[in-house]
Amino acid sequence: MALLQIAEPGESTAPHEHRLAIGIDLGTTNSLVATVRSGMAVVLNDELGRPLLPSVVHYDADGHVEVGHEAQAGQSVDPRNTVVSVKRFMGRGLKDIAHIEAMPYDFVEGEGQVRLRTAQGVKSPVEISADILKTLRLRAEAALSGQITGAVITVPAYFDDAQRQATKDAARLAGLNVLRLLNEPTAAAIAYGLDNAAEGIYAVYDLGGGTFDISILKLTKGVFQVLATGGDSALGGDDFDHRIFCWAIEEAKLAPVSPQDGRLLQMRAREAKEYLTYHSVAPITIKLGSGEYVDLKLTTEQFNEITRTLVQKTLQPTRKALRDAGLAPAEVKGVVMVGGATRMPQIQHAVAAYFGQEPLNNLDPDKVVALGAATQANLLAGNRAAGDDWLLLDVIPLSLGMETMGGLTEKVIPRNSTIPVARAQEFTTFKDGQTAMALHVVQGERELVSDCRSLARFELRGIPPMVAGAARIRVTFQVDADGLLSVTAREQTTGHEAKIEVKPSYGLSDDEIAAMLKDSYSHASDDAFRRALREAQVEAQRLIEAVQSALREDAPLLSPAERAHVDGCLAKLQAVMMGDDRRAIDAAMDALGKGTAEFAARRMNASVQKALSGKKIGDLEA
Amino acid sequence: MASVESSFAGRDHFALLGLPRAYAVDRNELERLYRDLQAHVHPDKHAHKGDADRRVAMQWATQVNEAYQTLRDPLRRARYLLHLAGHDAAIETNTAMPAEFLMEQMELREAVADAHAAADTAHLDDLHGRLRQEMAAQHEELRRAIDETHDYARAADVVRQLMFQEKLVSDIDAALEAAET
Numbered sequence: 001m002a003l004l005q006i007a008e009p010g011e012s013t014a015p016h017e018h019r020l021a022i023g024i025d026l027g028t029t030n031s032l033v034a035t036v037r038s039g040m041a042v043v044l045n046d047e048l049g050r051p052l053l054p055s056v057v058h059y060d061a062d063g064h065v066e067v068g069h070e071a072q073a074g075q076s077v078d079p080r081n082t083v084v085s086v087k088r089f090m091g092r093g094l095k096d097i098a099h100i101e102a103m104p105y106d107f108v109e110g111e112g113q114v115r116l117r118t119a120q121g122v123k124s125p126v127e128i129s130a131d132i133l134k135t136l137r138l139r140a141e142a143a144l145s146g147q148i149t150g151a152v153i154t155v156p157a158y159f160d161d162a163q164r165q166a167t168k169d170a171a172r173l174a175g176l177n178v179l180r181l182l183n184e185p186t187a188a189a190i191a192y193g194l195d196n197a198a199e200g201i202y203a204v205y206d207l208g209g210g211t212f213d214i215s216i217l218k219l220t221k222g223v224f225q226v227l228a229t230g231g232d233s234a235l236g237g238d239d240f241d242h243r244i245f246c247w248a249i250e251e252a253k254l255a256p257v258s259p260q261d262g263r264l265l266q267m268r269a270r271e272a273k274e275y276l277t278y279h280s281v282a283p284i285t286i287k288l289g290s291g292e293y294v295d296l297k298l299t300t301e302q303f304n305e306i307t308r309t310l311v312q313k314t315l316q317p318t319r320k321a322l323r324d325a326g327l328a329p330a331e332v333k334g335v336v337m338v339g340g341a342t343r344m345p346q347i348q349h350a351v352a353a354y355f356g357q358e359p360l361n362n363l364d365p366d367k368v369v370a371l372g373a374a375t376q377a378n379l380l381a382g383n384r385a386a387g388d389d390w391l392l393l394d395v396i397p398l399s400l401g402m403e404t405m406g407g408l409t410e411k412v413i414p415r416n417s418t419i420p421v422a423r424a425q426e427f428t429t430f431k432d433g434q435t436a437m438a439l440h441v442v443q444g445e446r447e448l449v450s451d452c453r454s455l456a457r458f459e460l461r462g463i464p465p466m467v468a469g470a471a472r473i474r475v476t477f478q479v480d481a482d483g484l485l486s487v488t489a490r491e492q493t494t495g496h497e498a499k500i501e502v503k504p505s506y507g508l509s510d511d512e513i514a515a516m517l518k519d520s521y522s523h524a525s526d527d528a529f530r531r532a533l534r535e536a537q538v539e540a541q542r543l544i545e546a547v548q549s550a551l552r553e554d555a556p557l558l559s560p561a562e563r564a565h566v567d568g569c570l571a572k573l574q575a576v577m578m579g580d581d582r583r584a585i586d587a588a589m590d591a592l593g594k595g596t597a598e599f600a601a602r603r604m605n606a607s608v609q610k611a612l613s614g615k616k617i618g619d620l621e622a
Numbered sequence: 623m624a625s626v627e628s629s630f631a632g633r634d635h636f637a638l639l640g641l642p643r644a645y646a647v648d649r650n651e652l653e654r655l656y657r658d659l660q661a662h663v664h665p666d667k668h669a670h671k672g673d674a675d676r677r678v679a680m681q682w683a684t685q686v687n688e689a690y691q692t693l694r695d696p697l698r699r700a701r702y703l704l705h706l707a708g709h710d711a712a713i714e715t716n717t718a719m720p721a722e723f724l725m726e727q728m729e730l731r732e733a734v735a736d737a738h739a740a741a742d743t744a745h746l747d748d749l750h751g752r753l754r755q756e757m758a759a760q761h762e763e764l765r766r767a768i769d770e771t772h773d774y775a776r777a778a779d780v781v782r783q784l785m786f787q788e789k790l791v792s793d794i795d796a797a798l799e800a801a802e803t
């Protein structure tokens with residue numbers, strides 16, 4: 001092997017540079033990073049050879065941030081400053097979180113997203129997740145010794161817009177270029193389908209630590225089409241632990257427990273649960289802070305009994321997803337099991353009984369999502385040749401709508417619509433002379449706005465005064481391939497427009513992110529600054545090459561004047577890109593992007609035309 | 623609900639996917655054309671390019687999805703054809719329906735309500751089947767009216783009846799769902 005390595009490490013061997021891309025499974029319990037090496041997806045281990053990074057972050061009083069095994073091991077010592085399962089808080093308000101009374105954190109009251117007060121100040125779930133992602137980025141950079149072009153980050157399929165946005169923000173904060181947010185079950189399907197050359201209808205049943213997803217997919221040659229998805233973004237192995245926790249408190253007649261004892265009991269509960277996967281009785285022994293001992297035994301029968309409703313709770317969304325796909329359980333060819341919690345025998349049995357077949361367990365349920373994400377990242381980075389690739393068609397999990405009169409929701413995009421998708425809806429004024437209109441964007445299936453998730457509120461101002469019902473306000477929802485929504489509103493008679501990225505009430509504003517990034521740069525050494533600059537330069541170089549190659553291929557699509565304008569933008573970017581003014585580089589890239597928008601549209605048009613007519617000829621020959 | 627645009631880059635949904643403009647559609651052909659086109663324009667195929675290319679890809683993929691969703695569903699396809707032929711107004715405004723049809727629908731509606739109240743899923747399934755059968759005949763009528771006789775007024779009548787029937791089907795689905803949980 002070593003003999004074949006002619007180039008120095010870090011040097012590119014191929015004329016078409018292989019771009020380093022990674023896939024990250026940002027889990028409730030464990031996170032992983034994977035990449036494609038010599039055509040094979042592999043998980044990248046830490047320096048001790050461990051693939052899983054526990055999603056635990058410890059903020060100590062000395063300003064150290066510990067992520068992973070060390071933080072996990074010390075969690076019962078400093079529970080208040082050790083955050084576990086932070087994913088449960090992503091894009092969530094305080095009132096959305098279950099079992100908050102059993103948590104040892106110092107929650108900060110306030111509007112919008114939950115925040116925790118730690119020894120290192122108030123932290124948002126986005127920042128805490130960013131610390132996990134940063135650890136994985138550093139691991140990948142060390143392993144691959146090179147600049148990472150981009151990352152695919154996985155999210156539960158059932159994550160709503162606020163949760164997705166929060167995840168993307170965390171990735172940006174961690175210094176990652178997000179190629180795509182990918183649904184976890186879909187990532188698993190890619191890993192499974194490509195490995196097994198599978199065709200037909202498959203279900204992916206993913207029960208992790210804190211989330212449950214079910215996706216129904218149709219696999220045909222090179223196409224992964226999600227037909228329907230469902231789930232519960234607050235149901236997972238943690239809830240099984242919690243049932244044991246409550247059972248133990250009742251059995252041992254414990255008074256309210258201290259945060260330390262509580263965390264210890266939670267850890268023991270989890271251990272007992274995992275032990276019961278392989279044994280019929282689990283001992284639960286704890287030495288409390290008071291010196292007293294708790295000594296209990298939990299049998300499989302008891303465990304099944306106290307968790308029966310949780311198991312059933314996963315079958316409801318499963319039924320619904322199948323119904324949405326218009327399929328019966330018997331039409332499913334295989335059920336792929338994902339997530340550590342699917343190891344529980346009662347889950348295996350329930351799934352087998354429902355689908356009338358043994359589920360597929362031949363992939364490591366811990367790694368399959370990360371491997372699928374890496375595989376997709378490699379494709380998105382442009383490392384695979386046309387023809388040697390595949391197509392992924394995913395859906396949004398929850399309907400998107402607007403509030404109308406009387407606190408009712410009007411659906412604009414129904415759940416399980418294939419993305420990207422856009423829909424427009426017209427609204428009108430209800431008062432004479434009304435010049436502004438409040439728009440409230442919500443997500444969910446329920447009829448009452450108060451039962452749905454509020455994503456954003458914004459206002460369209462400057463509507464010309466007219467009689468009630470005369471204005472025509474067209475609201476357009478666009479969901480991109482990440483499943484993220486943006487909304488525009490336009491008054492049709494005057495063309496007056498208002499546009500927002502839907503920054504959920506729970507999200508961070510662009511300014512906040514910029515401030516946080518700047519903050520982290522100024523705290524770190526010059527290194528961070530140089531790194532960001534270097535990233536911008538690499539990005540600029542890529543853009544220049546892309547435009548130049550487009551010009552070589554399709555120059556005739558531009559008039560001489562248009563060509564001159566593009567050349568001008570190119571020259572401008574080339575002039576500033578090697579300097580150290582990041583802002584100027586960004587501005588020049590922006591200008592080049594805008595200057596080539598029309599060109600890009602014409603190119604796509606021409607290439608589709610060519611592809612379609614090419615096919616017609618092919619059809620005639622066949 | 624308005625689609626975002628009924629034509630894109632000068633193409634209607636049929637032209638976009640490369641299908642003849644007709645009510646009768648070969649489902650397999652539609653699927654194949656859809657996938658081939660998405661394989662070309664989908665944002666995943668352009669993810670490594672610049673902003674401008676990625677935006678164009680999203681617009682195209684969005685439109686291809688819209689075209690596919692519209693043409694895949696027979697009722698939406700029929701409405702779209704009426705729209706292209708300039709007859710969509712008839713669907714919204716002319717609400718008169720034959721008395722006989724209305725009577726029958728009312729009876730069905732009552733039967734659904736009774737079965738729902740009694741949580742009689744077998745009867746609900748039954749009604750579902752009966753309605754589906756009637757709708758299949760309606761779709762055949764649509765095909766004749768649009769593709770053969772070009773009688774768009776007649777087609778608009780059938781479309782309105784089908785909208786009525788689809789609503790009832792979704793009511794039955796909801797009742798079945800409620801009965802199961």
Ligand SMILES: Nc1ncnc2c1ncn2[C@@H]1O[C@H](COP(=O)(O)OP(=O)(O)O)[C@@H](O)[C@H]1O
Pocket residue numbers: 026027028029030031207208209210211236237238270273274275277338339340341342343344365366
């Ligand atoms: N052998 C086992 N038996 C039962 N549960 C297990 C077992 N191994 C792991 N788990 C549970 O799986 C969950 C973590 O699964 P994982 O897929 O890593 O979650 P996430 O994707 O949320 O990070 C935890 O609740 C853990 O206790």
Ligand SMILES: [Mg+2]
Pocket residue numbers: 025027028184208209339369
């Ligand atoms: Mg997981």
